[in-house]
Amino acid sequence: MTSPVSHIPAATAEDAIAHFSRSFRFETDCSDVYHSYQVGNADFVLADARGPALYRRGHLPQAISLPHATIDEKLLARFPPDTLFVVYCAGPHCNGARHAALALSHLGYAVKEMTGGITGWLDEGFALEGETTAAHSCGC
Template sequence: MPSHVTAVPAAPSAQAQAHFAAEFTFEADCWDVHDAFSRGEVDFVLLDVRSAEHYARGHVPGAIHFPHGKLVESKLAAWPADTLFVTYCAGPHCNGAARGALRLARLGRPVKIMAGGITGWVDEGFELATAPVVA
């Protein structure tokens, strides 16, 4: 009797290649975001889409606080239309990054998610910045 792992066969190689290659068009990982900031090669805008309280308690240094519900075209006017935005939230258990990414995509903005969110950032051993809570 096959295990649950092998009960459904793996995709053919060409299909698997297309699937995994496509993931890079939707996601960046914490390591690559950290590396870009460390090198001063930040060619994207990193958005923390969580609440003000969560952002204040700890966020990725260099991230802009921008709750996903406030992502509207008028508030994005400061950035050129081709600016890549990267959203993140608490982590894999949170869909805030996807909500923010969907809003940006609906506005025609290039967007990726930082896979892992804050949880992934901390798991990599990277430091968080804090800020005063804004009322």
């Protein structure tokens, strides 16, 4: 008898390499973002996809407020076409970052989602900037 884990066979090593390699083209993690800022090598714009009130309550250092529902050509006119955006929202329970990533992609920008969002950032022990620490609500 097989377990629910092995009931469907695992991918071949070749397929796994292709899948996981491809996923890194779409996402990054909190530690990589933090490290990039620590060494002064942030070659991306970090964007908080939640609403302005939650951004004010607490956001990642260096992040701009870019609520996903407001993303349009006019708002992004200040960014060169080759800008790489890294978007985040509250965390795994929130899809605001994916909405933002889709909107940015529709406008031709390169984009990656920071997995874990604020929840992941705090789990790593990194600090937020803003008024309070109760800022990991979705509010999307």
